[in-house]
Amino acid sequence: MKPAAAGAPYYVPPEPKRLPSFLLAVGVHAVLLAFLYFGISWQSNTPVAVEAEVWDVKVETAAAQELPPEPAPEPPPQPEPLPTPRAVEPPPVEQPAPTPPDIALEREKQRKEELKKQQEQEKRELAEQKKREQEEARKKELAEQKKKEEAERKEKELAAKKEAEAKKKEQEQKLAEEKKKKAAAAKAEAAKLEKFRQEELKRIAGAMGAGGNAEKSSAPKADSGYVAAITAKIKSNTTYAGNLDVPGNPKAVFKVDQLPTGEIMSVRLAKSSGVPEFDRAVENGIRKASPLPKKKDGTVERNLEVNFSMKDLD
Known part of the structure; x- marks a missing residue:
């Protein structure tokens, strides 16, 4: 491994992987077990078969003597187990001490970054404000x-x-x-x-x-048509809802003053008929009839005496 250059950051070598070491240990144990198995199988012998024959008593002495049994084979020596290989740790790499210029540059860089962050924070605060x-x-x-x-x-x-x-x-x-x-x-x-x-x-x-007598001289007796016209207009404007079949045919007499134009100036009850409703109905009819008709020559009687009986409304 090459040493780190001056001024370069320290590089820590990676830790060796454990899987190759584990596989190597498993392989060594497997080889050892196979060696033991095949060694024991190769040294074991097949036992000798013993046969016997029955002879007559007479010839017993002539029979062959029985051989002693062979001793059992000694087991082969067990090999000592191999030591388990350990992971080899890499030697520590000596980190070169930083030189004073590098420390000064690093500090200057950190100071600039902090100053930049502070300026950005101040800008954000000013913008928010x-x-x-x-x-x-x-x-x-x-x-x-x-x-x-x-x-x-x-x-x-x-x-x-x-x-x-x-x-x-x-x-x-x-x-x-x-x-x-x-x-x-x-x-x-x-x-x-x-x-x-x-x-x-x-x-x-x-x-x-x-x-x-002014009233008598102004009575409309000289012109029957004039009187009939006044009576007809007053009758058409008089409304009486009472009974007209009253014994004696009551009559109401009114004094009427009018202007030269025929407009009525005043209406006065001179004589009551004895039926107040009839008197009020005739008075209202006289007032509604204003202006009253004129004579043929266009004049009027300034003062009139209007006589109205119940039978006149039939």
């Missing part, structure tokens, strides 16, 4: 954006609520103003109508004289 910082920054940004959106949404909702309340308040004010205007207009119209009515009444009273 940077990744964590990026994740935290992203989460913070998302949280701020969500907070900002929530604030904007609440601000929009508050603005929409205020706007809705302002619109509602404005509409309520408009409605209140419209109601006031309508009420004022209605009041003014009522006052105007009442003034006009009073003026008309004064005018009619002045035309009839101080001792005249």
Whole structure:
């Protein structure tokens, strides 16, 4: 075996295998046993056969004498067993002591590897720290954006609520103003109508004289067609569900004031028929009949006395 070169790593020779030694020992024992077997078989002799003949007494003396038996053969000497061969151990190889330069190079190499591992570990830690910082920054940004959106949404909702309340308040004010205007207009119209009515009444009273009766002079007796038209329209608008076959044919009398256009200004019950349901039905029919028909010349009687009996509804 060649010695190791200077600076080369130490090489340990492999341990010899035990199988060849075991097979060699088995072969030696097998040869020894075969030698013993064949040696014993070769030296053993076949025993001598003995024969005897029976002779007469007379000739007994003449018989041959019996031979003594041959001694038994001695066993062959046993060979001594061969010693078992032992595995030969290889001689120890002397490892050359490392020289100082080799030790310094090995240490420098280990130091560089450790430094490289440390740098790689630091790089990994820096990359992980940077990744964590990026994740935290992203989460913070998302949280701020969500907070900002929530604030904007609440601000929009508050603005929409205020706007809705302002619109509602404005509409309520408009409605209140419209109601006031309508009420004022209605009041003014009522006052105007009442003034006009009073003026008309004064005018009619002045035309009839101080001792005249306005109601009688305004009764629609002069124009039967005018009276029939008013009666027919009032009848068509009157609905009475009670019994009409009442003894005495009750009659209700109403005072009606109307404008020159035929629109009814007021309806007053002058005389009850004695049946309140019938009185209310006729009054509702008179109001629904507004405006009342006019005369042929287009004029109207400003004050009417309407007489309505139950039989008139048949």
